[in-house]
Amino acid sequence: MPTVSVDRDALLGSLGKEFSEQKFDELCFSFGLEIDDVVVENEGGKEVVQYKVEVAANRYDLLCFEGIRRALLIYLGKLDIPRYTSLKPSETLRLIVKPTIKEVRPFAVAAVLRGIRFTKPIYDSFIDLQDKLHHNIGRKRSLVAIGTHDLDTIQGPFIYEGRKPQDIKFRPLNQTKEFTAVELMELYSTDSHLKPYLPIIRDKLVYPLITDRNGVVLSMPPIINGEHSKISLNTKNIFIESTATSLHRAKIVLDTIVTMFSEHCQQIEAVEVEYDQGEVVLYPELKYWTMEVSVKDACRDIGISISREEMRTLLQRMCIPSTISSDPDKIMVEIPPTRHDILHAQDVYEDVAIAYGYNNVKPTFPSASTIGQQFPLNKLSDQLRHHVAQAGFTEAATFVLCSRDDMGEKLRKTDKEPNLVHVSNPKTLEFQVCRNLLLPGLLKTLAANKKMPLPLQLFEVADIVVKEPKQDVGARNERHLCAVNYNKTPGFEVIHGLLDRVMQLLEIPWEGHGLPSGSGYHIRGAEHASFLPGRCAEIVARGKVVGHLGVLHPDVILAFELHLPCAALEINIEPFL
Amino acid sequence: MAADLSEHLLHYLDEHESFNSLNLAEELGEDHQRIVGAIKSLQSLGNVIEAEQESGKQWELTEEGKEVVEHGSHEARVFHAIPPQGIPQQKLLKEVPNSKIGFSKAMSLGWVKLEKGGGESMVVRKTESIVDDVAEALRNVLNLQVDAVSNQQKQELKKRKLLQEVVVKMYQVKKGQDFTCTVRKQETELTAEMISSGSWKTLNLKPYNFNALGAPLTKGHLHPLMKVRAEFRQIFLEMGFTEMPTNNYVESSFWNFDTLFQPQQHPSRDAQDTFFVSDPEEAGEIPEEYMERVKTVHSHGAYGSLGYQCPWSEGEARKNVLRTHTTAVSARMLYALAKNVRTPSILGCSTNLPCICF
Numbered sequence: 035m036p037t038v039s040v041d042r043d044a045l046l047g048s049l050g051k052e053f054s055e056q057k058f059d060e061l062c063f064s065f066g067l068e069i070d071d072v073v074v075e076n077e078g079g080k081e082v083v084q085y086k087v088e089v090a091a092n093r094y095d096l097l098c099f100e101g102i103r104r105a106l107l108i109y110l111g112k113l114d115i116p117r118y119t120s121l122k123p124s125e126t127l128r129l130i131v132k133p134t135i136k137e138v139r140p141f142a143v144a145a146v147l148r149g150i151r152f153t154k155p156i157y158d159s160f161i162d163l164q165d166k167l168h169h170n171i172g173r174k175r176s177l178v179a180i181g182t183h184d185l186d187t188i189q190g191p192f193i194y195e196g197r198k199p200q201d202i203k204f205r206p207l208n209q210t211k212e213f214t215a216v217e218l219m220e221l222y223s224t225d226s227h228l229k230p231y232l233p234i235i236r237d238k239l240v241y242p243l244i245t246d247r248n249g250v251v252l253s254m255p256p257i258i259n260g261e262h263s264k265i266s267l268n269t270k271n272i273f274i275e276s277t278a279t280s281l282h283r284a285k286i287v288l289d290t291i292v293t294m295f296s297e298h299c300q301q302i303e304a305v306e307v308e309y310d311q312g313e314v315v316l317y318p319e320l321k322y323w324t325m326e327v328s329v330k331d332a333c334r335d336i337g338i339s340i341s342r343e344e345m346r347t348l349l350q351r352m353c354i355p356s357t358i359s360s361d362p363d364k365i366m367v368e369i370p371p372t373r374h375d376i377l378h379a380q381d382v383y384e385d386v387a388i389a390y391g392y393n394n395v396k397p398t399f400p401s402a403s404t405i406g407q408q409f410p411l412n413k414l415s416d417q418l419r420h421h422v423a424q425a426g427f428t429e430a431a432t433f434v435l436c437s438r439d440d441m442g443e444k445l446r447k448t449d450k451e452p453n454l455v456h457v458s459n460p461k462t463l464e465f466q467v468c469r470n471l472l473l474p475g476l477l478k479t480l481a482a483n484k485k486m487p488l489p490l491q492l493f494e495v496a497d498i499v500v501k502e503p504k505q506d507v508g509a510r511n512e513r514h515l516c517a518v519n520y521n522k523t524p525g526f527e528v529i530h531g532l533l534d535r536v537m538q539l540l541e542i543p544w545e546g547h548g549l550p551s552g553s554g555y556h557i558r559g560a561e562h563a564s565f566l567p568g569r570c571a572e573i574v575a576r577g578k579v580v581g582h583l584g585v586l587h588p589d590v591i592l593a594f595e596l597h598l599p600c601a602a603l604e605i606n607i608e609p610f611l
Numbered sequence: 612m613a614a615d616l617s618e619h620l621l622h623y624l625d626e627h628e629s630f631n632s633l634n635l636a637e638e639l640g641e642d643h644q645r646i647v648g649a650i651k652s653l654q655s656l657g658n659v660i661e662a663e664q665e666s667g668k669q670w671e672l673t674e675e676g677k678e679v680v681e682h683g684s685h686e687a688r689v690f691h692a693i694p695p696q697g698i699p700q701q702k703l704l705k706e707v708p709n710s711k712i713g714f715s716k717a718m719s720l721g722w723v724k725l726e727k728g729g730g731e732s733m734v735v736r737k738t739e740s741i742v743d744d745v746a747e748a749l750r751n752v753l754n755l756q757v758d759a760v761s762n763q764q765k766q767e768l769k770k771r772k773l774l775q776e777v778v779v780k781m782y783q784v785k786k787g788q789d790f791t792c793t794v795r796k797q798e799t800e801l802t803a804e805m806i807s808s809g810s811w812k813t814l815n816l817k818p819y820n821f822n823a824l825g826a827p828l829t830k831g832h833l834h835p836l837m838k839v840r841a842e843f844r845q846i847f848l849e850m851g852f853t854e855m856p857t858n859n860y861v862e863s864s865f866w867n868f869d870t871l872f873q874p875q876q877h878p879s880r881d882a883q884d885t886f887f888v889s890d891p892e893e894a895g896e897i898p899e900e901y902m903e904r905v906k907t908v909h910s911h912g913a914y915g916s917l918g919y920q921c922p923w924s925e926g927e928a929r930k931n932v933l934r935t936h937t938t939a940v941s942a943r944m945l946y947a948l949a950k951n952v953r954t955p956s957i958l959g960c961s962t963n964l965p966c967i968c969f
Contacts, residue, residue, distance in 0.1 A: 173876060173878075282921065378917070403851065404853070406849065406850065406851045409856050409857075422831065426829050426830060428831055429834040434860060435886075454890075455888060457886050457888060457933065458892075460886070465886075468860060468861075499860050506896040507861050507862060507863050508893075
């Protein structure tokens with residue numbers, strides 16, 4: 035969620051005298067903004083309070099002070115929704131896009147802000163907005179980059195092309211001499227601010243470049259602008275260019291900049307962009323489009339009941355003007371170029387709800403009557419959990435991700451191809467694979483609780499993950515029950531007793547004496563790497579092996595940083611559904 | 612013996628109505644502490660006696676005093692150490708412990724005298740025999756015959772640090788409410804024999820101490836997070852929801868993101884915000900026709916939406932991730948339900964713990 039720094043006094047002052055800090059807080063909350071932080075700075079002896087306001091990531095119109103103030107004033111009904119237009123002057127500037135750039139960064143848009151009045155705060159805000167757009171919708175300049183230039187220092191038409199790095203030479207921003215593009219790559223490789231953007235074009239055959247009719251370099255997007263055309267507080271006319279790999283996003287970026295700062299200048303002027311096929315497009319687009327919205331549907335989806343007029347008033351407050359249609363249920367909303375976040379009628383409904391106030395919507399029960407149903411595996415798991423706890427074991431909840439060793443070496447398992455799901459970008463070694471056993475998690479829990487009184491009896495009923503080619507994603511979960519007994523003596527009989535109890539609850543009879551094998555359960559001695567030889571058994575229920583129990587091998591005990599004997603049990607409970 | 616003593620005390624009380632523990636100890640020739648012990652055990656029987664604590668003073672021997680009783684006073688030892696012919700003073704001082712004190716005392720008592728002559732001082736007896744008063748006095752105190760020693764003597768011995776006065780807690784004891792002459796032992800618990808024999812009827816039970824905790828029980832526990840989860844499940848079930856199967860942690864990006872209209876360039880699909888699975892890396896089966904529709908909505912828009920106006924990659928959708936939300940399951944469920952459209956009056960919910968636990 036992006037945060038925008040706004041000067042408190044400037045903002046509250048614009049909103050009106052009645053806005054105390056607390057009222058402002060409430061206003062923000064109902065509108066959908068959040069004050070993340072308050073920073074007090076000392077600027078030239080005066081105390082300046084900055085609010086860090088958090089805005090939704092898809093609200094490009096709220097990424098600067100001007101946008102927030104405007105939106106809030108309209109929300110309060112103190113300002114009319116402005117209409118944004120661009121003027122096509124008799125002598126329109128042209129930006130020519132050469133085919134040489136097509137493979138690298140094909141799209142460009144441009145516009146002019148004529149007669150801008152900069153003060154320091156406005157200037158800062160202008161720079162800041164570009165940064166925010168670069169970071170968010172521009173995806174760190176990789177999708178969109180912006181360059182703003184003092185129009186009075188350059189002359190159109192402008193050329194946007196791809197040029198070989200060694201053929202690019204200019205004086206970049208804040209430098210005193212000229213550099214070739216190759217040298218710049220070198221120079222900025224140690225600049226923490228610009229270094230992240232170098233890979234976007236570094237290995238390309240040609241680099242993007244914008245020049246004016248006299249060969250003055252405006253910028254080498256997305257890295258750096260030229261020093262020649264840089265804007266200052268004295269700049270009166272601004273040429274904005276934006277290059278991109280996504281035309282759609284570039285248009286949004288351009289629209290956002292011009293609409294936000296139109297209040298500080300006399301006029302938004304259009305610029306022609308010419309592509310190689312001779313097609314000429316006028317920018318900024320500043321498109322207004324209409325959508326038909328059903329009042330009934332909006333009310334139903336939100337859960338309120340309001341009239342068509344009320345809805346229009348609410349939408350007006352959200353910068354969405356509307357007209358009535360002949361159908362009494364419908365209104366025609368007009369989406370302005372500041373609201374590129376609106377994609378569907380649902381987005382309009384959302385704005386109705388925000389203006390109505392989420393807290394004013396009454397919670398209700400669904401009118402449809404249904405009968406609840408448990409997922410059978412969860413029902414079984416919960417039943418088992420209760421009974422195992424009643425038997426005196428304490429439940430643990432351990433991590434699903436663990437290290438490869440936890441599932442292999444530490445358990446004395448030496449499978450060359452273990453059935454494990456691997457994570458490709460683990461944060462640390464501790465989270466390399468998904469567990470395919472619950473046991474290591476419980477052993478780690480024991481190790482963290484060595485100070486507790488003995489015996490330590492833990493259990494867990496949870497999922498493990500294994501690869502499964504038959505599943506559409508290639509893996510599946512399996513619900514296991516695992517229990518450990520950690521004491522001065524291993525307590526095989528305790529764990530065995532638990533197994534017997536669980537089987538009794540599952541109504542699986544013991545095949546000990548006489549009962550034909552295949553209908554109940556029995557345990558038989560088995561060798562398993564993690565257990566002490568002769569002290570391990572596999573559990574066979576209804577003819578299939580469902581798990582193991584036994585005394586853990588001392589190597590395993592030591593590997594998990596434990597030092598007392600431990601008996602463990604782990605079974606798959608899914609066959610018992 | 613202790614029981615006897617207690618009974619003895621009861622009998623004494625019966626005759627005398629009350630007594631002071633210290634005095635009684637002296638009278639009976641018993642160690643005071645034993646009397647106190649007996650009083651305490653009588654107290655535990657209930658209201659048999661009433662005992663009030665008081666402070667009093669008592670004469671007691673110091674360590675040194677005890678030593679004197681055993682070996683005799685320092686001066687007496689000096690005296691007895693002198694052979695008939697006398698003994699050089701130096702030798703005396705060396706051989707006899709505490710001889711300095713003893714010597715000066717013996718001198719003042721007139722038991723010995725110093726004879727100087729021939730270079731060496733000799734100590735000789737002056738009288739034939741002596742009576743070791745000091746030792747005797749101390750012995751009297753030890754045997755609780757304190758009054759046999761005069762006050763003056765006591766003070767003197769106190770000065771010599773052979774005797775000391777100590778503050779002693781003593782008890783003033785008198786008959787209690789339930790006074791009886793016999794000591795009856797209290798039973799701690801009701802037993803099976805008492806019930807069958809009927810002896811419980813005349814039972815005198817030791818009172819319980821209700822001011823202490825009971826015995827800790829051996830018990831198992833459910834995990835607090837699981838308990839919370841169980842509560843949520845309960846609430847949803849009671850409202851009529853059907854629980855969805857969420858037992859698959861590995862999910863394709865398709866179901867986890869794309870079907871939920873999460874754009875493919877969204878930061879939450881970055882390597883640092885989602886766990887990608889390297890093995891198995893890609894999902895195999897994805898419903899073809901549905902995928903086409905999802906692709907259209909993302910890239911060009913459909914069903915009333917403008918879409919993201921961005922190319923949509925199937926390869927990106929096939930990438931497996933560790934599920935980031937159970938809404939992915941909701942997506943699968945809705946798709947399955949939509950295929951069997953009758954009257955979908957089903958409320959679906961999932962209360963699985965998120966699989967990415969940090």
